Amino acid sequence: MDFKLFGPIVMFWTMRFEAKHSYFKQVVRHTKCFKNITLSLANKHQLMIGYHMHTRSNERSAFDVSNVSTILLDIMKEDIALQLSQKYTNLTTVTLAHIVSCNGIEYRIGMLLVDGSVGGLPEFAEILQMCILKNTLIFICRKLSSWYREYYGAFELQSSSAREIVLAELSELTDNYPLSDYKCGTLRMVTLKRYIHMSASLRSKPWPNAFPVPEFVYDVEIQLQRANSDFQSNGPLFSPNPRMKSDILEMLASQIVKYKAYPSSAEFDSVAEALVKKHPCLRGQGSVTGFYGWKISLKFKMGNYRTKLRNIGCSELTVNSLKRQQDDQRTSRNQVKKPKRVEVNYFPDYPTGQTKQSLEEERLALLSEVEAEFARITTVPLRSKFMQQLDHHSSKLLRIFQKKGGATGQKIRNIMAEYDKNDAIETRRACVIKALIVYLNEDPESLIREYLLDQEKRRNNEVPEPQKKMEAKETSRRRTQGAVGRALLHKFPSQQAMAPPHAMLLWQPLVTMV
Known part of the structure; x- marks a missing residue:
């Protein structure tokens, strides 16, 4: 039952917190003093950080390696030797290592790396060998086929049919954190330990720490x-x-x-x-x-x-x-639209074979799937839950809106003026959502218009064509009856003493006969 309510346990991974906590428990065990324990722990931790920073030498080697061996390039496998000779000219010997530690991260043969992405999902590669050339760590990897298994919250791995061998430098990796696979029955699985930004466009990597100079002609x-x-x-x-x-x-x-x-x-x-x-x-x-x-x-x-x-x-x-x-x-030439600090792409092209309409249909389908999946896991409808949380946080949001100044604050005050006139719950929700959109520097009119157009499109698609024709015919008939009724009332002013609805009912039989 807990799995259905909260999802896979891997989503609540706390081992890194436990590892840090074990250090503090060890400090307490050695000091054997519980007087102002928080201050003692803070001082000990700062002393440890200062010690590591002081002992770190600038002349220290870029890597810590073990089990090093130097072999001739000719005795390596043919496909690996060919790629090494093509990428690095005049290479005769190769220095191999089984374990390499770089910036506190340890790499071993058999670990997995994230190298590139396909369709917004990461591509995994298994480390076959690690070689060091001119203080550069190079991974000799084999590409793996993977796809996301939602039930496990992990990626299932299989050997690629092509068994492609790739060479990847440390600076060229999408993420430099190594991963370890595990078995789930007969399945080979791997779980990401942290969020990795993926993009289906050409640009899928952030700016590297050390820029890789390409090979020229x-x-x-x-x-x-x-x-x-x-x-x-x-x-x-x-x-x-x-x-x-x-x-x-x-x-x-x-x-x-x-x-x-x-x-x-x-x-x-x-x-x-x-x-x-x-x-x-x-x-x-x-x-x-x-x-x-x-x-x-x-x-x-x-x-x-x-x-x-x-x-x-x-x-x-x-x-x-x-x-x-x-x-x-038109804006100034200095006001360039480009990705922000946390973004990689600002305005990417559509994926191959996709258009704006096809992506919009996919978005609507995904939205319905999200609502259904949310209801299946939490047994709570998504929209009602959203409205409930919106009502719960509305008072805090209103206090935040009141502190906003400038042009944005004036727009928010104009929106909240409608709430002062009508304090209904529906009006409050609409005003808070609009004000939140303005607070985030977005245009609420575009969002609401898009939603209304989407709702109208859905209604048009749901109503059958014969029913549409009958509704149009009924509307036209009512308009004709109303026009004839008004003409008769103008012709016979004595009927004006009656209320307008009754007057229309009085002339209804005559209009129907006409």
């Missing part, structure tokens, strides 16, 4: 490798020709768009710094940081690349085009 890579070798031996800087510099900036811009279409100045700094760090021969002369010139050039190239994408119809960039906006909707 073949001729550019050869010239950069030679220039890096000369720089390390003799020290001269490399000055690329305009064509080569344009190719480098074009490739960087295409890589940036995978994460953001409008990067900030600090993010441009991270890209230019990563480029100079990977290819030190490209450092700028006379620059304190060594990459300021690349940052400025990258800003101009990014603007040209956005124009290129806007011309081919990229929705996220077309929405900011002044040519497509009406005169009353």
